[in-house]
Amino acid sequence: MLDADLEVITRLLPAPPATILDVPCGDGRLAHPLSAAGYEVTGIDISPENVEGQGPRFHQGDLRALPDLGRFDAVLSWGNSFGYTTPAETPATLDGFRRALKPGGRLILESLTVAEAFLTSPISEEASYTFGDITMAAVNRYNPAKSRLESDWTFTDADGHEERASGAHHVHTTGEVVRMLEDAGFTEIELKGADGRKSFALGDHRMIAIAS
Structure with a gap:
């Protein structure tokens, strides 16, 4: 999965040694191999645990109010993070992405939950995923009145310790995504x-929006 994602991403990015802002970067899953491929990658994630010890180019921050770390050849927002911001927060998020770009730079935005992708197949009401020694069990339900996927997650480590969390993922049509990007100041938009x-x-x- 990682290799397949990297193949797509490097095809869409400008060539190394382009400067890349990876947001949210998580634990560096993409940032580290992209750096190894010759890119100058800066990562931002809201979780201090994710960026701690990752190196000086990793910063704790909120994608809804990006810290000013300079301008980049590309902003990469991968991992289906688009939609976790509320409709009220999304305009500022996209505006922050645009302001982080150099003139002529591009935003690469991935989503697995645009309506034209997400609602054309049955929703997995229960799912389980493993990340290293952590297992995540998810219980999902779609709220049609609010156009969002609501989820409860249980994280279990190798010692059997559990943590629980809940969240919602807002489902937008591709037309809404394009309009929000245009409202944020992007003028050239492709949907792949x-x-x-x-x-x-x-x-x-999967939908990948490429905007500049």
């Missing part, structure tokens, strides 16, 4: 499907 080559089509499981 899962492989980053073909234009996005109804039923594709």
